[in-house]
Amino acid sequence: MTREPNFDELVGAETSDAERERLRRAHELLLQVGPPPELTPQLRKAPGFGVTHLPRRRVVKRRALLLLAATLSVAAVFAAGYTVANQRGGSTSSTLPRLLALKGTAAAPHARATLEVWRSRSGNLPMTLSVVGLPKLPAHTYYEVYLIRNGRPWGACGTFRVAGGAHAVTLTLNAPYSLRKGDSWVVTRPGAGGVEPGKTVLRPVTA
């Protein structure tokens, strides 16, 4: 399980009892709520309001007409596809991995990890990643866990850092996505120039 921070280690013995209790409550709240989500570059920037738009009603109307036309044209195809998907077991939840073993790539040959997928909670899918053998990264750079869909990085699930290859790290992550059959995960390190996703350092062990 996740290594829970030790309150006594964090606060030390130099604080008064009253202050200690105040800090303990803040400590418990941090444990209770978990980390805030990572923001995409788009979300980090406040939305712009400097553009005059078409009235929304007209936009919605135009979109509705387009949607209606598209719906009519593909209805038959959709019905057929839906039937086929059901016959092939299109539902994914029963096929989700519950424990995924990951091994280091050439970029981190000594790395090993397990990823445990838990039951969905509040729209997020909690996961526990236990990893050892990853080298320490330069300051302000992070390893990133990526959801892999159709063989390609599809969505970021969280970042973490390690103190060095000898240090085992266990942490909780969230995948705020709807999972599908065949989804998997990898761990990457930053690419040149901070390009994400970077180079894969851990990938699933295949049978």
Add this chain to the structure above:
Amino acid sequence: MRKNRDDMELALDVPQPRLRAVPSEAAPLPLDASDAELLARVGERDRAAFEMLHGRYVRPVFSLALRRLGDRGHAEDAVQEAFAAIWRSASTYRPERGAAGGWLYTVARNAIVDRLRRNGPAADAELPELASAEPGPAQHAEESYTAWRVHRALEELQPREREVIELAYWSGMSQSEAAEYLGLPLGTVKTRTRSGLARLATVLEGELL
């Protein structure tokens, strides 16, 4: 107002933002301006105040949206809509009726619920063979508000405090490992952690503590 390509793309995703931001001629905003002061300025179409408010609340709003919608794409859209709603209705905020944080929570939650009604929740990828531990609606709401307040309070920390708090709580590092990672003396990490916790406690005092 400067209009670059990114501005255009972002703005087009936001519903009915037909009012133009106008450069504020008011006094410059202090960094420690209260949320209520920022809202008042946003109500006067002060773009700088809006950006400051966005910086303080985008993470709590996103967190709330993820909890309710369960889908990152929908949540990102809901964040944009929530801030569009804040921009539109900031002038209706009345400080005598309650704290700005509570007002912002309500506006954001309503925007998220609107999105939920339009799109429906994302398909849940739960593992059916495990027993459900899902909270009920009341507990869910309380947890959401607690997370909102705590994530908002984290934005009040100095970056160096926040860094050690994040390492301690969510990266699985011990204090010694964090000190080694940051290249700082252990005592400095402990001091920053303690001061960060104390600041959090102060910010949250009276509401959650």
